[in-house]
Amino acid sequence: MPHSLTGTRIRQQRRRIGLSQTALARQTGISTSYLNLIEHNKRGIAGKILLSIARELGVPPSTLTEGADSELTTALLEAAATAPDQSVETAALAEFAGRYPGWSQLLASVYRQSHDQGAVISALSDRLTHDPFLAESLHLMLSNITAIRSTSEILTSVEDITVEQRNRFDTAIHEESKRLSDATQALIRYFDKETAPDDPSEVPDQVSDEDVKSMPIERFADSALASNYNPSALAAEFRTNLHAVFRRLASLKDEGVDAPEMGLIITNAAGQTLHRHALSDFPLPRHGNACPLWPVFQGFSQPERPLQDLIELPGGMQFFTLTVALPRVEITFGAPPDYQSAMLFLPLDQSPWPTIPQPARAVGISCRICPRENCAARSEETVL
Numbered sequence: 001m002p003h004s005l006t007g008t009r010i011r012q013q014r015r016r017i018g019l020s021q022t023a024l025a026r027q028t029g030i031s032t033s034y035l036n037l038i039e040h041n042k043r044g045i046a047g048k049i050l051l052s053i054a055r056e057l058g059v060p061p062s063t064l065t066e067g068a069d070s071e072l073t074t075a076l077l078e079a080a081a082t083a084p085d086q087s088v089e090t091a092a093l094a095e096f097a098g099r100y101p102g103w104s105q106l107l108a109s110v111y112r113q114s115h116d117q118g119a120v121i122s123a124l125s126d127r128l129t130h131d132p133f134l135a136e137s138l139h140l141m142l143s144n145i146t147a148i149r150s151t152s153e154i155l156t157s158v159e160d161i162t163v164e165q166r167n168r169f170d171t172a173i174h175e176e177s178k179r180l181s182d183a184t185q186a187l188i189r190y191f192d193k194e195t196a197p198d199d200p201s202e203v204p205d206q207v208s209d210e211d212v213k214s215m216p217i218e219r220f221a222d223s224a225l226a227s228n229y230n231p232s233a234l235a236a237e238f239r240t241n242l243h244a245v246f247r248r249l250a251s252l253k254d255e256g257v258d259a260p261e262m263g264l265i266i267t268n269a270a271g272q273t274l275h276r277h278a279l280s281d282f283p284l285p286r287h288g289n290a291c292p293l294w295p296v297f298q299g300f301s302q303p304e305r306p307l308q309d310l311i312e313l314p315g316g317m318q319f320f321t322l323t324v325a326l327p328r329v330e331i332t333f334g335a336p337p338d339y340q341s342a343m344l345f346l347p348l349d350q351s352p353w354p355t356i357p358q359p360a361r362a363v364g365i366s367c368r369i370c371p372r373e374n375c376a377a378r379s380e381e382t383v384l
Contacts, residue, residue: 005041005095005097005099006038006041006045006050006064006065007037007038007039007040007041007042007043007045008039008041008095008099009063009064010038010039010045010053010057010064011039012101013057013059013063013064014039014057017057017058019056019057021035021036024053024056024057027052027056028049028052028053028056029052030049050064050065062280072097072101072104072105072108073093073097074283074365074369075111075112075283076093076096076097076104076107076111077090077368078111078115078285078366078368078369079107079108079111080093081368081369082111082115084381133190134187134190137183137186137187137190140179140183141180141183141184141187144176144177144179144180144183145180147172147176148173148176148177148180151169151172151173151176152173154169155169155170208247210244211244211247211248214238214239214240214244215234215238215240215244217252217255217257220234220238220248220252221252221257221259223237224249224252224259225259228352228353229249229259229260229352229353230353231245231246231249231322231344232306234248234249241326242306242324242326242342243266243324243326243340246264246266246322246342246344247264247266247275249262249264249344250262250263250264250277250344251277260346260350260351260352261279261346261350262277262279262344262346263277263278263279263282263284263344263345263346264276264277264342264343264344264345265277265284265290265294265296265342265343266296266340266341266342266343267290267296267297267341268338268339268340268341269300269338269339269340271297273285273290274340275342279345279346279347281313281317281347282313282317282319282345283365284365285365285366289366289367289368289380290365290366291363291364291365291366291367291370291377292379293311293361293362293363293364293377294311294343294363295307295309295311295321295323296321296323296341296342296343297341298323299323299324299341299342299343300325300339300341302325303325303326303327303337303339304324304325304326304327305324305325306322306323306324307321307322307323307324308320308321308322308323308353308356309321309323309356309358309361310348310356310358310359310360310361311345311360311361311362312360312361312362312363313363313364313365314362314364314370314371314372318347318348318360319345319346319347319348320345320346320347320348320351320353320355320356321343321344321345322343322344322345322353323341323342323343323344324341325339325340325341325342326339326340326342327339327340328340367379367380367381367382368380368381368382369382370382
């Protein structure tokens with residue numbers, strides 16, 4: 001894997017806008033031969049030259065640097081993990097994504113679509129197997145059909161049936177047919193109802209209407225800046241819980257607010273993702289199989305206690321995290337609490353909060369695409 005594909009991205013963007021290599025070199029104050037070496041990834045680039053080239057190409061510098069395709073390469077790695085028997089050149093994925101971004105996006109899109117459809121099919125299969133309403137409905141329909149068939153067989157095979165008996169059989173068929181129709185309609189209504197919020201095929205990544213109403217963006221943005229993005233202070237000011245504040249903080253950048261870009265994941269105790277907001281440098285698996293060492297899962301062992309951690313991904317990038325597990329509904333006597341854990345995270349060098357005096361915890365994205373060796377938490381072999 002090349003050290004950097006920034007040069008490849010520069011060449012692609014330059015060609016996309018119809019700018020010659022000579023013209024770009026002249027506008028940025030470097031020689032054409034030096035730009036040629038940069039574009040072929042034979043010379044590194046940073047600082048003023050990177051800023052100048054990005055300005056002339058009309059793109060943010062981040063789109064030219066290494067982290068820009070991290071989510072794309074992660075998706076390709078996940079795709080490779082589904083075919084362990086194939087000889088996939090995983091070491092060249094970053095180069096492939098850099099040289100052929102269109103094909104890479106297509107492959108990632110097809111993989112995600114296939115993966116999502118597989119998750120939906122699996123969920124529907126479990127539902128057909130274990131859903132008590134479906135089992136009861138099918139049993140009822142089978143009983144109705146059996147009764148109708150038995151009665152109709154008597155009417156067609158027995159010749160000396162009295163008028164009174166025939167009327168009684170006709171009435172029985174009519175009543176069983178009505179019950180069968182009612183059961184069928186109930187089953188159709190059951191399948192036609194709206195998708196439940198926790199359906200694994202629908203993982204929201206935006207704030208809810210309730211969050212928007214209780215925390216208007218203008219007022220929340222001002223309060224967030226004034227409090228130095230302190231979730232506890234914001235929860236107290238807006239009289240809401242930390243999960244709602246986390247969702248609002250993670251949405252600020254998307255709503256055009258000049259604020260630190262924060263990621264967020266909320267899961268239930270089964271590890272199912274209920275809310276996700278990924279960062280380009282910290283992609284999140286769409287369906288389970290996330291690294292079990294993430295603080296979001298440790299939140300369940302200390303419910304309702306805010307936790308702060310420092311984690312480090314295999315590439316060396318560190319993230320500051322805030323985690324808290326809260327009950328989904330108010331806790332009542334006689335009912336087990338249903339906790340959901342939320343983890344808000346952002347790159348350490350962009351964190352507005354004081355640095356915590358503790359070493360970073362080594363984590364990954366998911367076992368299949370994690371290169372860490374001798375990890376006690378590993379549950380699957382890596383494809384790397």
